[in-house]
Amino acid sequence: MSVSEAADTTAETSTGLKITSRVVDWITSDRMQLLNITERINDVVSKSGIKNGIVHLQSLHTTTAVFLNEWQDALLEDVKRFLEEAAQRERYYKHNDPEHSDCERSNADSHMRGMLMGQSLSLQVRNAKVLLGTWQSIIFAEFDGPRSRSIAIQITGL
Amino acid sequence: MSVSEAADTTAETSTGLKITSRVVDWITSDRMQLLNITERINDVVSKSGIKNGIVHLQSLHTTTAVFLNEWQDALLEDVKRFLEEAAQRERYYKHNDPEHSDCERSNADSHMRGMLMGQSLSLQVRNAKVLLGTWQSIIFAEFDGPRSRSIAIQITGL
Amino acid sequence: MSVSEAADTTAETSTGLKITSRVVDWITSDRMQLLNITERINDVVSKSGIKNGIVHLQSLHTTTAVFLNEWQDALLEDVKRFLEEAAQRERYYKHNDPEHSDCERSNADSHMRGMLMGQSLSLQVRNAKVLLGTWQSIIFAEFDGPRSRSIAIQITGL
Numbered sequence: 001m002s003v004s005e006a007a008d009t010t011a012e013t014s015t016g017l018k019i020t021s022r023v024v025d026w027i028t029s030d031r032m033q034l035l036n037i038t039e040r041i042n043d044v045v046s047k048s049g050i051k052n053g054i055v056h057l058q059s060l061h062t063t064t065a066v067f068l069n070e071w072q073d074a075l076l077e078d079v080k081r082f083l084e085e086a087a088q089r090e091r092y093y094k095h096n097d098p099e100h101s102d103c104e105r106s107n108a109d110s111h112m113r114g115m116l117m118g119q120s121l122s123l124q125v126r127n128a129k130v131l132l133g134t135w136q137s138i139i140f141a142e143f144d145g146p147r148s149r150s151i152a153i154q155i156t157g158l
Numbered sequence: 159m160s161v162s163e164a165a166d167t168t169a170e171t172s173t174g175l176k177i178t179s180r181v182v183d184w185i186t187s188d189r190m191q192l193l194n195i196t197e198r199i200n201d202v203v204s205k206s207g208i209k210n211g212i213v214h215l216q217s218l219h220t221t222t223a224v225f226l227n228e229w230q231d232a233l234l235e236d237v238k239r240f241l242e243e244a245a246q247r248e249r250y251y252k253h254n255d256p257e258h259s260d261c262e263r264s265n266a267d268s269h270m271r272g273m274l275m276g277q278s279l280s281l282q283v284r285n286a287k288v289l290l291g292t293w294q295s296i297i298f299a300e301f302d303g304p305r306s307r308s309i310a311i312q313i314t315g316l
Numbered sequence: 317m318s319v320s321e322a323a324d325t326t327a328e329t330s331t332g333l334k335i336t337s338r339v340v341d342w343i344t345s346d347r348m349q350l351l352n353i354t355e356r357i358n359d360v361v362s363k364s365g366i367k368n369g370i371v372h373l374q375s376l377h378t379t380t381a382v383f384l385n386e387w388q389d390a391l392l393e394d395v396k397r398f399l400e401e402a403a404q405r406e407r408y409y410k411h412n413d414p415e416h417s418d419c420e421r422s423n424a425d426s427h428m429r430g431m432l433m434g435q436s437l438s439l440q441v442r443n444a445k446v447l448l449g450t451w452q453s454i455i456f457a458e459f460d461g462p463r464s465r466s467i468a469i470q471i472t473g474l
Contacts, residue, residue, distance in 0.1 A: 017175055021284065052335050052337065053335060054212075054372060056212060056280055056282060058281060058282055058289065059291075060291030060294065061291050062293050062294055068434075068435050069378050069427060069430070073416075074413065074417040074419075075411040075417070075419075077416075078409045078424050078428070079428070086402075087240065093232075094235045095230065095233040100231075100232040101230065101233070103230070103232075108236050111227060111228060112237070115225055115227045115275075118225065118276070118434070119294070120280055120281060122372055122436055123374060124337070124468055124470045126337065131376075131468055132376070133376030133377050135377070136376065152284075152289055154282045156212065157335060157472075158333075175333055177368050177369060177473060177474060179440065212370075214440060216439060216447065217449075218449030218450075218452065219452075220385050220386045220449070245398065251390075252390035252393045252394050253388065255390065258393075261388070261391075266391065266394050269391055269394070270394070273385045273433075274432070274433075276434070277384050277452070308449075310440055314473075
């Protein structure tokens with residue numbers, strides 16, 4: 001996993017409201033892969049200088065997702081199996097059928113998983129950190145890797 | 159599909175923060191139907207005059223959903239089948255049973271699909287447009303049509 | 317169900333933008349339990365003095381969820397059965413296996429349900445009330461009770 005970053009864009013009113021935007025990239029290594037991006041998001045929030053507000057995360061790819069869960073090895077294996085069963089790869093999809101689709105990736109299952117889990121997540125910023133419960137980690141899910149992936153991060157607040 | 163619109167409500171601080179709200183209506187034609195509302199949402203964002211911020215979409219109906227996915231005919235057929243199987247129509251639900259419920263629409267499956275996919279979606283606004291990846295479209299899903307449906311759109315930003 | 321509350325934290329710009337944060341607690345009584353928190357959230361929104369904006373709800377626990385649906389007894393029974401079937405309790409999970417995990421709650425199913433339904437929800441505030449459709453209620457779902465649970469509520473707006 002490697003990470004790159006574009007420069008920040010920041011808009012600010014004279015009374016202190018700030019909106020900071022940044023795109024962060026990851027390179028994934030497996031077809032289905034779960035990444036703990038909590039620390040990376042907290043870095044971006046911390047650098048924004050915003051103390052209270054909202055951080056919005058939006059993965060820019062339909063075959064990915066962003067969500068919360070506990071970061072524990074055994075549970076992550078369960079999560080992968082759960083998602084494999086919720087949208088099985090080895091069944092018929094029109095999207096994978098050359099008669100109906102020009103998609104050559106056979107990734108209909110990846111689309112179902114991404115749609116089910118969602119690509120957009122808002123979290124509160126309190127005291128310059130992302131507000132998370134004791135067991136909550138921010139997880140980026142790759143469902144059609146390996147690929148280069150981008151998450152747009154926007155922090156709005158005071 | 160026809161579209162109507164209520165007048166905008168806009169609040170603005172003296173330093174430029176704007177909050178614009180609008181309700182947009184659609185009339186659907188099928189029991190389950192997927193609509194690509196990306197262009198319509200971009201129109202509303204563009205007219206708001208807000209360059210950077212967040213657009214929040216909220217469908218006002220429990221038997222609908224708003225989410226992201228690729229807009230491709232073959233995939234949309236797969237999405238419909240996926241949701242039909244995730245919450246099957248032809249099984250027993252208390253909500254459809256006159257002994258337990260006064261609902262006459264027999265739409266428990268529609269409720270499960272709406273709940274699973276969600277009715278609330280936040281997306282970033284960058285340079286006066288909704289930020290979307292190459293393959294991301296904003297999809298409104300009707301699960302209990304045909305009906306008249308309303309989505310509340312709120313844009314907050316600078 | 318009992319409720320307690322921490323004091324508000326409020327930040328405000330000189331031109332009126334306000335961000336109000338509060339944590340509200342519930343004590344649940346069953347392993348799986350659905351609570352209608354609409355009125356409680358509307359109280360917090362009303363006290364914030366914010367007329368237009370966004371209310372963001374974030375449950376601070378991975379084995380819970382916050383989502384919208386109709387509040388009807390028969391339907392709630394269907395919702396519980398739907399979620400029980402979507403992530404079955406009585407099957408093998410590594411997270412429940414002492415050979416792979418130090419979790420003693422055997423709550424992998426609770427994690428799957430929480431992840432599937434999500435712990436973060438944004439809703440619009442219009443005229444000092446949460447904007448909801450006629451049949452939409454805000455539901456807090458407990459998937460691993462009985463426990464004491466906290467939801468962080470943040471209202472941003474004018």
